[in-house]
Amino acid sequence: MTVHHLPQPPSDDELYWYFGPQRRWVLVSSSLAFVFTAATMFAFALRTPALWAFLAILGLNVVALLLSSVNSLRQRRLTRQSHEVLVHAWQPAELPSVDLYLPTCGEPLPVLANAYRAVAAVDWPDALTVWVLDDGDRPEVAALAASYGYAYVVRPDRGHLKKAGNLNHALTLSSAEFIAILDADFAPRPDFLRHLVPYLADPAVGIVQSPSASTPTRRWGGSSAPPVRRRSGSSAGSSPRATPVTPPSAAAATPSTGGPRSTWRAASPGSTTARTCTPGSRCTSRGSAPSTSPSWSPRAPRPTRSPPSSTSSTGGRWATSTCWGRPY
Secondary structure, three states, rough: OOOOOOOOOOOOHHHHHHHHOOOOHHHHHHHHHHHHHHHHHHHOOOOOOOOOOOHHHHHHHHHHHHHHHHHOOOOOOHHHHHHEEEHHHHHHOOOOOEEEEEEEEEEEOHHHHHHHHHHHHHOOOOOEEEEEEEOOOOOHHHHHOOOOOOEEEEEEEEOOOOHHHHHHHHHHHOOEEEEEOOOOEEEEOHHHHHHHHHHHHHHOOEEEEOOEEEOOOOOOEEEEEOOOOOOOOOOOOOOOOOOOOOOOOOOOOOOOOOOOOOEEHHHOOOOOOOOOOOOOOOOOOOOOOOOOOOOOOOOOOOOEEEEOOOOOOOOEEEEEOOOOOOOO
């Protein structure tokens, strides 16, 4: 595959794009257009009993529109000023440990090299471990990971549950306080963890998600993460180092491929089997098998979206991206 564009970390301007106008009028306009379409379909379906099945389809669309409108029309609870105050006020005596996951499965090597180069510049001294999770089991990816001193992991049951299974297996190997997850085609800002992790100081927050910055000219689809978003999620976050892989919700983590996502709380000691994998080495775990039916704790804290500070983020408590999707 020819790579036409390699994403670069978001600029200082792109970092705060999210705090621009919400443009809710766009959703209002599209909703009004749907009302006329729905009225026409309703009248059409009533013409004969053979068409009544369309009423069920119409009903589902109406419900989907209402749910989307409730979520999208709410005013942001986060402002640029409140974000900056939080980030500058967060001054821990010691940085919490973060395991940064880089799942991959067949992406072009230049795309991976670009992402790994950006990750190498992440500012989190002495407390960051990068894990390359390769479901493609490619020697060239192993060599690239070793050149940066990243831990390289190939799970024994490659392909099982796709990316979700890959990430779930990684949870049995790492033991940092936070987990961050980036897609293979992302380029984070060096300070992205410093923008996201402070939100996890609030014990009620389980996921911090960063949106991505991208342009229509990007042929590969790579992105960089822009401003922070903070909204109440529609479902759970993760409990301290549980082994979650089921998508919490669209508001917390996008169940698809691509994009930066969040920072989540790490699991509590004893909830998973940890195994040491020396950075720069190949670690093919044959230990405890990944869970085939992972779930989120019903007592987990609510998810939160924070400003865009990288292309994607997941930090020990969990910062992630498309992690919880089904297939790639």
